[in-house]
Amino acid sequence: MSVKHTLLALLYQHPQHGYELGKQINAVVNTEWDVKLGQVASTLARLKDAHLVDYEVEATDDAPDRKVYFITDEGRRELESWYLTPEVREYRLGDAFYVKLVLSLLGGPVSPEQVLITQRRELFQQLHEVTELLREADPRTQLPWVLLLESATMHLDADLRWIEMCEARLNDLKHYTPPLPTPKPRGRPRRKLAHSSKT
Amino acid sequence: MSIVRTESLTKVYGDVGQPIPAVHDVDLTVDEGEFVAIMGPSGSGKSTLLYLLGGLDKPTSGKVWLRDSDIDALDDDALSRLRRNQVGFVFQFFNLIPVLTAQENVAIPLILDGMPRARALKQADEALARVGLADRATHRPTELSGGQQQRVALARALVTKPSVILADEPTGNLDSRSSDDVVQMLRRAVDDWKQTLVLVTHDSRVAAFADRIVFLKDGKIVDDNRLKGKGNADQIREQLSKMVLS
Amino acid sequence: MTTAHPSNFGSTVWQMTLMGLRYLRGRKLRTVLTTLAIVFGVAMIFAINLILPSMQEAFAQTMTSVTGADLTVTSVSGESFDPEAVLPTVSGIDQVGAVTGILHRQFSLPTLGNSSLGDTAQIDLVGIDPATIEDVHQFVVSDGRFLEPGDSGKALLPAGIAELAPELHVGTTFPLITAGGLKIYNVVGLMAEQGDLSSPQIYVTLADAQAAFNQPGLINTVEVSLAPGADRDAVAANIQQALGDSYTLDQGDSSSNTLAAMQVGLAMFDVLGLLALFLGAFLIFNTFRTVVVERRHDLGMLRAVGATRQQITLLIVIESLIQGLIGTAIGLLVGYLMALGMITAFGQIASNFFHRGDLSLQFSLPGLLGAAAIGLATALIAGYLPARTAGRTAPLEALRPSTPANLMHAARWSLIGGAVVMILGVLLLLTGKQGAAGGAILFLMGMVVAAPGLVIPVARLISPLLSLGFAREGDIARGNLVRQPGRAAITGSTLMIGLATLVMIAALVLSFAALINSLADANFSSDLILLPQSIAVYDTVVGADENLANRVRALPEVQDVGTMRYASSVTADGQALQVMGINPDDYSKVASFTVNEGTPEEAFAALGSDRNALFTAIALSTVGLQVGDDFVLQTAEGPQTYHVAGVANDLFTFKIAAIFISQANLAADFHKTEDVMLLINLVPGADKDAALANMQNILTDYPQFTAHLTGEYKQELADVTSGALVAFYGVAFLILIPAALGLLNTLTINILERTREIGVVRAVGGSRKQVRRIVTAEALLLGLFGAAMGVLSGVAMSYGFIAAFGTVGWDMPYFFPLAGIIAAVVVGVLLALFAAVLPARNAARLDIIRALQYE
Incomplete structure (x- = not known):
C-alpha cells in the first residue's frame, strides 16, 4: 500500500502540515490502517527530495513554526499517473482449503462433498456476518466502509460460486482417479521388458 | 411455532415409465418469523418445493401443512382462498398485471377477497409506502423499473399480512443494486413486520440475508444451515484492512 | 391475515370491469372488429322491431281514426253486418246514451285517371246517419252545412282537404270511385277539423256509402256514446255479453293483410339479424379464445394471488360483456338510424304502391330491451366458453414458458363427430319433406363441428392450387393456418354460413321463380284480366258491382267472365283468413287451381254445394286442419260452420292464408258482392287489342281497375317477382359482412401472435413483399376453405329448404344453383383478398427490432 500516493492525494486537496495529514489518512480511508506519524514524516521527506512536494514555513505566535506542505507540478503528474495505473490483482491460489479439498479427493474418512459443505457453511456464516454489517452501514456517511464490506461480500460470493462449481464437477465425474506421478526412468532402460509390456 | 411443515414431501414429474423426481422425501419445518433461503443448483427442485409449499402445485405424495391446514385436503376454491389470505407470492417474472396500476396490483388479493375497493386501495397505499413506493401508486408496471416492479410485488405479498411469503428468485431478473433494494425490503419484512419468509435463490449474497439456508440437491435436502447473528465489526474491519494493505 | 368479505361482491366486479376495459383498450383493432359484429346484429334486430310497431301504429291510427265516440263495435270478421242485429241490442243496454251505425272503408285512389282528389292517395269514405250521428259525437262545420237525412251525392270534407285538393270548395264537385262506377259528389260542407291527411275522411250519407260498396242496408261499425257518469268498462262488458263473440269492441283493425305480408318480409331481416349475431358470437368466441391464451401469464398470476376459478371466469365474461354492452349500445343507435332510414324509404314506397303515407318511427321499449338482451346474451354466451377455459388456467402457467397444446388429437375427434352429424343430416335430407330442413341444418352443424379436422386436409388439397401463384409463401401460409386449426375452423365456419x-338463396330464387311461372301458367288460362291497382291488399279496394261484369260480358269479343270476390274473416281461434269468393261455374272456365289431390274440376265441383271451402296449403297449415274437417268461421252473420273440401292454390293466394268459397256463400255470410278481379276469355279468334280497347272504355267508369292482357301481366308479375327476390341477394350479402369481419379478425390475431416470427423472417432477409404475400396466401386459403364448406352446406341447405317448402304445399322444382356456387367461390376469394389488405400491410410494415422484442 502506498503511503506516498496517499499523502500526494491528500495534499492535492489543499496544503497541510504533517500532523494533520497523519490524522486525515484514517478518517478518509476508514480502515484499521494505523499510519505512524514518523512514517508520515519520513515519507514527506522522501517526497521533498524527489521534488514531488515542497513546504513553506508558517510562523505562529504561541507555538514553534510549522512546515506547511504543498504538492508541486511534478507531484501532480506523479499522482495522475498513479491513478491511471491499474492495480494488478494477485490470484490467491492454493490456499489452505484448496489443499484440503484436493487431498480429500484421494479418499479418506470424510468425503470431498462433506468437505465442500463444511467450507460452504463457514463461507456463508462469514457472508451473513458481513451482510448484517452492511445492512447497518449508511453509505451516505460511511462510504469507504460500505465499499470495503461490499468488496468482501463479492469475494465471499466468488468463493461460494467456486464451491458450487466444485460440487458440480464432482457430480459430473462421480469417480475421480487422481493422477499418479509419472515415474522418472532411472538407470538403463530394460529393453526386453518394454517390448513385452506392449499389449 | 411452525408455520409451514412438510412430511415426506415428494413430487414426481414425467411419464410413468420415466419418472423424474423433482422433490424427494423432503421434511422441512419453517418457524414463525423465520427467513429461510432455499439454494441449490438448477434442477435441484427448489422452485418446485416452493410451489408445493404455496399450494400452487399438488404433491405426488407426502403432506404440506400451512399453519394447521393440510393443503392436500383443500379443494380448488379453498386453496385459492388460502393463497389469497395465507400466502404472499413474489416471482421472478410476470409479477404484475400490466393493465393495473401499482396500487391496484397491490390491492388485488384484497379485492378478490371482496374487501370494499376504497378500503383495499387504502391498505395498498400503506403497503406501497412501506416498500418506499408511495409516489408510484398510480403508475402502470411498464412505467416502473424492474426493482420497483418487484417492490410492488412485495407490497402485494405483504398487504394481506400472510402467514408466509414465498419468493421465487425475486432478484433473478435484477441488477445488483436493485437486487439489494429488494432483498433489504424482504429482510425488513421479517425483522420489522414480523413476516415469515421462504425464498428460493441461486445468489449467495441474497441467501446471506437469511437466518437459515437449506441446500437442495436432486430434490433432497443436503444441508440445513442456521446462520448466527452479525459479525464482529472490529474483527472484520481488522481482517479486511489486512486484505487491503497486503 | 384478512377476513373474507363475501358480501362485497361488487368490489371485485368493479375492479374486473376496470381491468376488462383496459384490456380491451389495449387491443383496439380487435375490439373494434369484434364489437362491430354485435353492432351489426343488434342494429338489424332493433331496426326491425322499430319498423314493425311503427307500421302497426300507422295502420292502427288510420283504421281507428273514424271516431270520437266513447265505444265502437265492429264484427270480429271485419265485415259488414245488419244494423238491426246490433243497434237495438246496444241501445237497450243500461247507461248507453246514444248509438249510430256507420259504414266506412279506407281505400286507395288510383294514381291515374279522372277520379283523383288532387294529391289524395287514399281516403276513408264514411257513411253516416245524419239523424243520429251527432248524438254520438260533435261535428263543427266551418263552411257550408252538415249532411241531412235524405241527402244523396253530397259530401262533407275535412278542412285539411284544401291542402291536398285546393280546387275543392263548398259547391264544387268531385268524382268518387264506387262499386257501381264513378259517381259525382257535391261538396256541401267543410269541417273545422283538419283531419288525417294520409287518409282524409269523406263523410257521405249511410245510403250513399252502402251504394258505393254495394252493401245495401249494411253497416260495419256501431258508435256508442255513454250516458253521463257511466262506467265505461262495465258498459263495454255488458255490450260484449249482449252481442256475443261475433262482435268486438274498440278493436283497431290489426289483421290487415298488408301488415301481415310486411311482417313476413321483415321477419326475414330478423333472421338476418340473428344470423349476424350468431356470426358475432363466433367472432367473440374466437377472439376470447386467443385472448385467454395470450393472457395466460396474467391469469396464472391472478390465480397465484388467490383468484378462484369462478373469479377468473367472471373476469373474462365481464370483458366480453363490456364488448357486448358497447356493441349493443352502438347497435341500438345504428339500428334506430337504420329504422329511420328504412321508414323514410318505405314511406316513399308505401305512398307509391299502397297509397299510404305518413309513417313515423315509433319508439318501442320492448323492442329495445329485446334487441339489447339478445345482443348481451350473445356476448355472454360466446364469452363464457373461453372464460371457463380461462378459469382452468393453472397458477403455475404464470411461471412457465408457453407450451402450445397439441390440437391434432382434438381435430381428429371433431372430424369424426362432425362426419357422423353430417351423415345423419344427409340421411334426413333424403328421407323427404318432413325432416329435410332439419337435415340441412344438421348438415351445416356437422360441418361446423368437423371444421377443425377439415382444416388440414382441405388446406393440403387447396395448396397446390395456391402454389401456382405463391410458391414458397403458400407453404408458409399453410403451415400458419394448420397451426391453429380451431381458429381457422371458426373463421371458415363464419364464412361458410354466409356463403351457404x-x-x-340462389337456389331458392331459381326455384321460386319456377314455381311462380308454373302457377301462372296453370292458373291463368284466360286472355284478359281486370285487376285493382293494389292487388295485394284486398281490404283497401273498392271493387265493382255486377254491372261491370255484365257490361264486359256483353262485349261481342267476350266469351266467358269469371270473377273473384273478397272478404276478411277469422276462425274460431282468432286466426285471420282471407276469404275468396268465386262462382265455380264461371271461374273454372277462365282459371284453374293447382291442387294437391284430385283434379281442379273436383275442387270446383266441391264449391258448388253447401258451405264448402278450399284451403290454400298455407291456410291449412296455419289453421291446423285436415281435409274433411269442419271448422267455424266468424262471418258477418255470426259463426258459421264450413267444411274443408280440399286444398287449392293459385298465383294470388299461394303465399297467404286464404280459403275459397262460393260467391253465394260469400254474399250470404259476409254480405260481399263486389268483384275485385275479373278474368276474361275471348271468343276464339277475336281481336285481343280491340277487346282490350273496349274494356278500357268501360273502365273509365271504374278507374279502380286496370285491364291487362294475361300474357303481359304474367311477364309483369315475373319481373316484379324477380325484383323482389333480388332483395334476398341483398340479405345474403349483408350476412357476408360479419363473415368478412371474422376473416379480418382472424388474420389480425394471427399476425399479432406471430409478430416475433415475422420479425425473424424480415431479419433473415424476407422482403416486405414476401411478408405481405404470406398473409395474402393465408387469407386466400381461409377464403377457399370457407367457400368449399359453404358450397357443400349451401347445396344441402337449398335442397333441404326447398323440400321443406313442400310441407307447406309449395311444390317447387329443385334447381342445382350452379351460378350461386360460382358466385360463392368468387365472393369468398374476394372477401379473403379484401380482408387481407390491412393485416398484410400491417405485417409488412412491422418494425423489425420491435417485432423481435415482442412478448
Missing part, C-alpha cells in the same frame, strides 16, 4: 346462405 348465398348458395341457398
Whole structure:
C-alpha cells in the first residue's frame, strides 16, 4: 500500500502540515490502517527530495513554526499517473482449503462433498456476518466502509460460486482417479521388458 | 411455532415409465418469523418445493401443512382462498398485471377477497409506502423499473399480512443494486413486520440475508444451515484492512 | 391475515370491469372488429322491431281514426253486418246514451285517371246517419252545412282537404270511385277539423256509402256514446255479453293483410339479424379464445394471488360483456338510424304502391330491451366458453414458458363427430319433406363441428392450387393456418354460413321463380284480366258491382267472365283468413287451381254445394286442419260452420292464408258482392287489342281497375317477382359482412401472435413483399376453405329448404344453383383478398427490432 500516493492525494486537496495529514489518512480511508506519524514524516521527506512536494514555513505566535506542505507540478503528474495505473490483482491460489479439498479427493474418512459443505457453511456464516454489517452501514456517511464490506461480500460470493462449481464437477465425474506421478526412468532402460509390456 | 411443515414431501414429474423426481422425501419445518433461503443448483427442485409449499402445485405424495391446514385436503376454491389470505407470492417474472396500476396490483388479493375497493386501495397505499413506493401508486408496471416492479410485488405479498411469503428468485431478473433494494425490503419484512419468509435463490449474497439456508440437491435436502447473528465489526474491519494493505 | 368479505361482491366486479376495459383498450383493432359484429346484429334486430310497431301504429291510427265516440263495435270478421242485429241490442243496454251505425272503408285512389282528389292517395269514405250521428259525437262545420237525412251525392270534407285538393270548395264537385262506377259528389260542407291527411275522411250519407260498396242496408261499425257518469268498462262488458263473440269492441283493425305480408318480409331481416349475431358470437368466441391464451401469464398470476376459478371466469365474461354492452349500445343507435332510414324509404314506397303515407318511427321499449338482451346474451354466451377455459388456467402457467397444446388429437375427434352429424343430416335430407330442413341444418352443424379436422386436409388439397401463384409463401401460409386449426375452423365456419346462405338463396330464387311461372301458367288460362291497382291488399279496394261484369260480358269479343270476390274473416281461434269468393261455374272456365289431390274440376265441383271451402296449403297449415274437417268461421252473420273440401292454390293466394268459397256463400255470410278481379276469355279468334280497347272504355267508369292482357301481366308479375327476390341477394350479402369481419379478425390475431416470427423472417432477409404475400396466401386459403364448406352446406341447405317448402304445399322444382356456387367461390376469394389488405400491410410494415422484442 502506498503511503506516498496517499499523502500526494491528500495534499492535492489543499496544503497541510504533517500532523494533520497523519490524522486525515484514517478518517478518509476508514480502515484499521494505523499510519505512524514518523512514517508520515519520513515519507514527506522522501517526497521533498524527489521534488514531488515542497513546504513553506508558517510562523505562529504561541507555538514553534510549522512546515506547511504543498504538492508541486511534478507531484501532480506523479499522482495522475498513479491513478491511471491499474492495480494488478494477485490470484490467491492454493490456499489452505484448496489443499484440503484436493487431498480429500484421494479418499479418506470424510468425503470431498462433506468437505465442500463444511467450507460452504463457514463461507456463508462469514457472508451473513458481513451482510448484517452492511445492512447497518449508511453509505451516505460511511462510504469507504460500505465499499470495503461490499468488496468482501463479492469475494465471499466468488468463493461460494467456486464451491458450487466444485460440487458440480464432482457430480459430473462421480469417480475421480487422481493422477499418479509419472515415474522418472532411472538407470538403463530394460529393453526386453518394454517390448513385452506392449499389449 | 411452525408455520409451514412438510412430511415426506415428494413430487414426481414425467411419464410413468420415466419418472423424474423433482422433490424427494423432503421434511422441512419453517418457524414463525423465520427467513429461510432455499439454494441449490438448477434442477435441484427448489422452485418446485416452493410451489408445493404455496399450494400452487399438488404433491405426488407426502403432506404440506400451512399453519394447521393440510393443503392436500383443500379443494380448488379453498386453496385459492388460502393463497389469497395465507400466502404472499413474489416471482421472478410476470409479477404484475400490466393493465393495473401499482396500487391496484397491490390491492388485488384484497379485492378478490371482496374487501370494499376504497378500503383495499387504502391498505395498498400503506403497503406501497412501506416498500418506499408511495409516489408510484398510480403508475402502470411498464412505467416502473424492474426493482420497483418487484417492490410492488412485495407490497402485494405483504398487504394481506400472510402467514408466509414465498419468493421465487425475486432478484433473478435484477441488477445488483436493485437486487439489494429488494432483498433489504424482504429482510425488513421479517425483522420489522414480523413476516415469515421462504425464498428460493441461486445468489449467495441474497441467501446471506437469511437466518437459515437449506441446500437442495436432486430434490433432497443436503444441508440445513442456521446462520448466527452479525459479525464482529472490529474483527472484520481488522481482517479486511489486512486484505487491503497486503 | 384478512377476513373474507363475501358480501362485497361488487368490489371485485368493479375492479374486473376496470381491468376488462383496459384490456380491451389495449387491443383496439380487435375490439373494434369484434364489437362491430354485435353492432351489426343488434342494429338489424332493433331496426326491425322499430319498423314493425311503427307500421302497426300507422295502420292502427288510420283504421281507428273514424271516431270520437266513447265505444265502437265492429264484427270480429271485419265485415259488414245488419244494423238491426246490433243497434237495438246496444241501445237497450243500461247507461248507453246514444248509438249510430256507420259504414266506412279506407281505400286507395288510383294514381291515374279522372277520379283523383288532387294529391289524395287514399281516403276513408264514411257513411253516416245524419239523424243520429251527432248524438254520438260533435261535428263543427266551418263552411257550408252538415249532411241531412235524405241527402244523396253530397259530401262533407275535412278542412285539411284544401291542402291536398285546393280546387275543392263548398259547391264544387268531385268524382268518387264506387262499386257501381264513378259517381259525382257535391261538396256541401267543410269541417273545422283538419283531419288525417294520409287518409282524409269523406263523410257521405249511410245510403250513399252502402251504394258505393254495394252493401245495401249494411253497416260495419256501431258508435256508442255513454250516458253521463257511466262506467265505461262495465258498459263495454255488458255490450260484449249482449252481442256475443261475433262482435268486438274498440278493436283497431290489426289483421290487415298488408301488415301481415310486411311482417313476413321483415321477419326475414330478423333472421338476418340473428344470423349476424350468431356470426358475432363466433367472432367473440374466437377472439376470447386467443385472448385467454395470450393472457395466460396474467391469469396464472391472478390465480397465484388467490383468484378462484369462478373469479377468473367472471373476469373474462365481464370483458366480453363490456364488448357486448358497447356493441349493443352502438347497435341500438345504428339500428334506430337504420329504422329511420328504412321508414323514410318505405314511406316513399308505401305512398307509391299502397297509397299510404305518413309513417313515423315509433319508439318501442320492448323492442329495445329485446334487441339489447339478445345482443348481451350473445356476448355472454360466446364469452363464457373461453372464460371457463380461462378459469382452468393453472397458477403455475404464470411461471412457465408457453407450451402450445397439441390440437391434432382434438381435430381428429371433431372430424369424426362432425362426419357422423353430417351423415345423419344427409340421411334426413333424403328421407323427404318432413325432416329435410332439419337435415340441412344438421348438415351445416356437422360441418361446423368437423371444421377443425377439415382444416388440414382441405388446406393440403387447396395448396397446390395456391402454389401456382405463391410458391414458397403458400407453404408458409399453410403451415400458419394448420397451426391453429380451431381458429381457422371458426373463421371458415363464419364464412361458410354466409356463403351457404348465398348458395341457398340462389337456389331458392331459381326455384321460386319456377314455381311462380308454373302457377301462372296453370292458373291463368284466360286472355284478359281486370285487376285493382293494389292487388295485394284486398281490404283497401273498392271493387265493382255486377254491372261491370255484365257490361264486359256483353262485349261481342267476350266469351266467358269469371270473377273473384273478397272478404276478411277469422276462425274460431282468432286466426285471420282471407276469404275468396268465386262462382265455380264461371271461374273454372277462365282459371284453374293447382291442387294437391284430385283434379281442379273436383275442387270446383266441391264449391258448388253447401258451405264448402278450399284451403290454400298455407291456410291449412296455419289453421291446423285436415281435409274433411269442419271448422267455424266468424262471418258477418255470426259463426258459421264450413267444411274443408280440399286444398287449392293459385298465383294470388299461394303465399297467404286464404280459403275459397262460393260467391253465394260469400254474399250470404259476409254480405260481399263486389268483384275485385275479373278474368276474361275471348271468343276464339277475336281481336285481343280491340277487346282490350273496349274494356278500357268501360273502365273509365271504374278507374279502380286496370285491364291487362294475361300474357303481359304474367311477364309483369315475373319481373316484379324477380325484383323482389333480388332483395334476398341483398340479405345474403349483408350476412357476408360479419363473415368478412371474422376473416379480418382472424388474420389480425394471427399476425399479432406471430409478430416475433415475422420479425425473424424480415431479419433473415424476407422482403416486405414476401411478408405481405404470406398473409395474402393465408387469407386466400381461409377464403377457399370457407367457400368449399359453404358450397357443400349451401347445396344441402337449398335442397333441404326447398323440400321443406313442400310441407307447406309449395311444390317447387329443385334447381342445382350452379351460378350461386360460382358466385360463392368468387365472393369468398374476394372477401379473403379484401380482408387481407390491412393485416398484410400491417405485417409488412412491422418494425423489425420491435417485432423481435415482442412478448
